[in-house]
Amino acid sequence: MVARVLAAALATMLAATVPAMAQIKVGVILSISGPGAAMGVGYKAAFDFMPQEVAGQKIEYIIRDDATDAENAYKIADKLIAEEHVDALIGPSLYTSDVAVQPLANAAHVPMIAMAPLVPEPAKFPYSFADAQPLSLMVSVVFRHMQAQGIKTVGFIGFADGWGDQVHAATVQAAAATGIKLVADERYARTDTTVQAQALKLMTLHPDAVMMGNSATPAVLPVAALRRLGYRGAIYGNHGIVSPAFIRVGGTAVDGVIADTSPVAVYDQLAADNPVKPVATAFMTEYTKKNGAASVNPFAGYSYDAMLLIAHAIPAALTRGKPGSEAFRVGLRDALEATHGLVGVSGVYDMSPTDHNGQDTRAAVLVAVRHGEWTAIR
Amino acid sequence: MTPFVFLALLQDGLTSGAIYLLLAMGLLIVFSVTRVIFVPQGDLLALATLTVAQLQAGGVPGTLWLLDALALAALLGEIAGGRTTRRTLAAWLIYPAALTAACWFGPRTDPWFAMLLGIAIVTPFGPLAWRFVFRPAADASLLALLILAMALHFVLAGVGMVLFGPDGASVAPLTSATLMAGPLAISGQSLAVVAICAALVGGLRWFFGATLTGKALRATASDRLGARLVGIDAAESGARAFALAAFVAALSGVLIGAVTPIAYDTGFEIGLKGFVAAIIGGLASYPAAAAGAVLVGVLESLGSFWASAWRDVIVFALLIPVLAWLSLRQRAAGEP
Numbered sequence: 051m052v053a054r055v056l057a058a059a060l061a062t063m064l065a066a067t068v069p070a071m072a073q074i075k076v077g078v079i080l081s082i083s084g085p086g087a088a089m090g091v092g093y094k095a096a097f098d099f100m101p102q103e104v105a106g107q108k109i110e111y112i113i114r115d116d117a118t119d120a121e122n123a124y125k126i127a128d129k130l131i132a133e134e135h136v137d138a139l140i141g142p143s144l145y146t147s148d149v150a151v152q153p154l155a156n157a158a159h160v161p162m163i164a165m166a167p168l169v170p171e172p173a174k175f176p177y178s179f180a181d182a183q184p185l186s187l188m189v190s191v192v193f194r195h196m197q198a199q200g201i202k203t204v205g206f207i208g209f210a211d212g213w214g215d216q217v218h219a220a221t222v223q224a225a226a227a228t229g230i231k232l233v234a235d236e237r238y239a240r241t242d243t244t245v246q247a248q249a250l251k252l253m254t255l256h257p258d259a260v261m262m263g264n265s266a267t268p269a270v271l272p273v274a275a276l277r278r279l280g281y282r283g284a285i286y287g288n289h290g291i292v293s294p295a296f297i298r299v300g301g302t303a304v305d306g307v308i309a310d311t312s313p314v315a316v317y318d319q320l321a322a323d324n325p326v327k328p329v330a331t332a333f334m335t336e337y338t339k340k341n342g343a344a345s346v347n348p349f350a351g352y353s354y355d356a357m358l359l360i361a362h363a364i365p366a367a368l369t370r371g372k373p374g375s376e377a378f379r380v381g382l383r384d385a386l387e388a389t390h391g392l393v394g395v396s397g398v399y400d401m402s403p404t405d406h407n408g409q410d411t412r413a414a415v416l417v418a419v420r421h422g423e424w425t426a427i428r
Numbered sequence: 429m430t431p432f433v434f435l436a437l438l439q440d441g442l443t444s445g446a447i448y449l450l451l452a453m454g455l456l457i458v459f460s461v462t463r464v465i466f467v468p469q470g471d472l473l474a475l476a477t478l479t480v481a482q483l484q485a486g487g488v489p490g491t492l493w494l495l496d497a498l499a500l501a502a503l504l505g506e507i508a509g510g511r512t513t514r515r516t517l518a519a520w521l522i523y524p525a526a527l528t529a530a531c532w533f534g535p536r537t538d539p540w541f542a543m544l545l546g547i548a549i550v551t552p553f554g555p556l557a558w559r560f561v562f563r564p565a566a567d568a569s570l571l572a573l574l575i576l577a578m579a580l581h582f583v584l585a586g587v588g589m590v591l592f593g594p595d596g597a598s599v600a601p602l603t604s605a606t607l608m609a610g611p612l613a614i615s616g617q618s619l620a621v622v623a624i625c626a627a628l629v630g631g632l633r634w635f636f637g638a639t640l641t642g643k644a645l646r647a648t649a650s651d652r653l654g655a656r657l658v659g660i661d662a663a664e665s666g667a668r669a670f671a672l673a674a675f676v677a678a679l680s681g682v683l684i685g686a687v688t689p690i691a692y693d694t695g696f697e698i699g700l701k702g703f704v705a706a707i708i709g710g711l712a713s714y715p716a717a718a719a720g721a722v723l724v725g726v727l728e729s730l731g732s733f734w735a736s737a738w739r740d741v742i743v744f745a746l747l748i749p750v751l752a753w754l755s756l757r758q759r760a761a762g763e764p
Binding site: 242 | 443444447589594596598615684688689696729733737739
C-alpha cells in the first residue's frame with residue numbers, strides 16, 4: 051500500500067517535471083472582450099475540453115485576448131512567436147485579426163489555424179489554415195435552397211462594414227451561380243436603431259426573398275421592419291445570426307427566418323447518417339453539461355476542430371523534429387496539409403496543397419426559426 | 429418615390445428626431461451650466477434600456493448595485509467632509525435604499541413598474557458623474573472636461589458590457605396599437621415617442637421659466653460668477669443639470685428600446701446624433717437644436733432610402749456648413 055502511494059507520488063512528480071523539457075506550446079488568440087465578445091465566450095469555453103497530452107507530449111495552451119482589435123492580435127502573435135516560441139497558433143478568432151497575424155506567422159514558419167471564415171491562399175501563405183466554413187460555401191447552400199423554392203429575385207440588406215461586404219460578395223457569386231437576380235444592395239450600421247427606410251426601399255423593388263449580410267442581435271432590425279411593413283417573401287440570413295439571442299430579441303417577428311449554420315449548432319437535430327453527428331454530439335454533450343443547455347454555439351466547435359487538426363498532425367510532425375524546433379513546425383504544416391477525411395464538429399476536413407480549409411457541403415446545415423427555436427431543415 | 433414611401437420615411441425620421449431632440453436638450457442643459465460636453469449620455473441611454481429589459485425579464489440589474497455602491501461612496505465622502513445635510517442623506521441614503529427595496533419587493537416584471545424603476549435607477553448616475561468626475565475638475569479647461577467626458581464614455585460602455593453582456597435587448601413597448609392612416613401604418617409607439625418628447629419639452633420650458641430651481645439653473649448658465657454672487661450654489665446647479673440630462677437619456681432609452689434592440693455599445697452613436705443636433709443649435713439655442721434634431725432624423729431616414737451605405741456620411745457632413753456658418757457669425761459679432 052505504502053509502496054503504491056509512493057509510486058503514485060513519484061509518478062506525479064515525474065509528470066510534473068517532464069513536460070518542462072518536452073512539451074508542445076500552442077498559442078491561442080481569441081476576441082474575449084470588446085464587440086466580438088459574444089462569440090469569444092464560445093471560442094474560449096471549448097478550451098476546458100482540450101486534450102492535455104497528445105502522442106505522449108504535454109500540450110501547453112497559452113490563451114490571449116485581442117479585445118476584438120487586429121492591432122492587439124498582431125502584437126500578441128509577435129510575443130507568442132518571439133518570446134514563447136509557440137509551435138502552432140490557434141486563431142485568431144476574428145477575421146481582421148487573422149489577416150493581420152497571417153504574414154507574421156508565415157514569416158516565422160508557425161502554422162496557424164484561423165477560426166474566422168478566412169480564405170487561405172496556400173501559394174502565398176503556406177502556413178495558414180482555416181477551420182471555419184468559407185462564406186462562399188455557406189451562402190451557396192442558402193442559394194441552393196432559394197433555387198429549390200423557385201425564388202427568382204433577391205434583395206440584399208447587410209451591415210455597412212467588412213462583414214456586410216464579405217457576405218455581399220459571396221451573395222453576388224452564389225446568385226450568379228444559381229441564376230437568381232440580385233435587385234438591391236441596402237446597408238445599415240451595427241449600431242443603427244432603425245432600418246425602416248432600407249426596408250421601404252426593398253419593398254418598392256418586390257424581391258421574392260431577402261438575403262441578410264448581418265450578425266447577432268442587430269440582425270433582428272431588418273426582419274422586424276420588413277414584417278411590420280407587410281413583406282411576405284422569405285427572409286434568409288447567414289450563420290452570423292444563428293444564436294438564441296436573435297430569437298430572444300426578435301420574438302415572433304423572426305419566425306420563419308432561414309439561415310445556414312455549422313452542424314455543431316444543431317448537433318442533436320442532424321440526420322442519423324451525417325458523419326459529423328457522433329463527433330459533434332460527443333463534444334456538445336460534455337460542453338453543455340458544464341456550460342448549460344442554452345450554451346450551444348458554433349464558435350466553440352471551431353476551437354475544438356482547430357486542436358483536433360493539430361492533434362491529428364502531431365504524430366507525423368514528431369518524426370521530423372522536437373517540439374520547439376523549426377523542423378517540428380514545418381512537419382506540423384506538412385501534416386496539416388495532408389489531413390484527409392478528418393471528421394470534426396464543424397464538418398469534414400480534406401486538405402490539399404491548394405485547399406487549406408478542406409470543408410465541403412457537409413460543413414453547412416440549413417436551419418429555420420420555428421416556434422422560437424432554431425430547427426434544422428432537411 | 430411615392431407619397432406613401434415619403435410619409436413612411438417622414439414618420440420614421442420624426443421618431444428618431446424626437447429621440448435626438450431629447451438628447452440634444454440634455455446636452456445643452458449640461459453644457460450651458462457646467463461647460464461639460466456630456467458624451468456619456470448615450471451610454472446612460474443604453475444602460476437604461478438594458479436595466480429595464482433585465483427588470484422585465486425578472487432579473488435584478490447590476491446597475492442597481494452599482495448605484496448603491498457609488499451612492500454609499502458619495503455619502504461617506506460627504507460625512508468625511510462634514511457636509512452632511514438632510515438633502516445629501518435623502519439623495520445618497522434614503523433614495524438608493526428605497527429603490528433597492530422597490531426592486532426587491534416590487535412587481536418588477538410589470539412593464540410600467542420596470543420602466544419607472546429603470547429610469548429611477550439610471551437618473552442618479554448623472555449627479556454621480558458630476559460628483560466624482562466633473563465637480564472635482566469644474567474649473568478645468570473645456571478640452572480637459574471633454575477628455576474626461578470621453579473617458580467616462582469608455583468606462584460606462586465597459587460597465588454596460590460587464591453588467592449586461594454583449595447582446596442587445598429590447599423593452600416592452602408602451603403600446604402595441606397601430607393606427608391606419610390610409611395605406612400608412614403609424615405605430616402607436618412612434619406617436620408615444622413624439623408625444624412624450626413634446627410633453628417633456630413643454631415641461632422643461634415651464635421648469636426653466638416658472639420654478640426657482642429652473643431660474644437658478646438659467647442664471648448659472650448665463651453667468652456663472654454672477655450667479656454665485658447672488659448666492660446660487662454652483663455645485664448644486666451642476667448636480668441638477670446632470671440629473672436632468674441623465675433623466676432624459678434614461679427616458680430616451682426606454683422609448684427607443686421598444687422600437688429597436690439596444691446593446692451596451694449602441695448608445696454612443698445615438699448620443700452623437702443628438703450632439704450634431706445640439707451643435708446645429710450652436711450649443712446654446714434650444715429651438716435651433718430642436719429644429720436640428722428633426723432635421724438630422726429626417727435627413728437620416730431619407731439618406732437611408734436613397735443611399736443607405738452613405739447615410740452617416742450625409743448626416744455628419746451636415747456639421748461642416750453649420751460649423752462654418754457658426755464661426756463666420758461669431759467673427760462678425762466681434763468675438764475671437
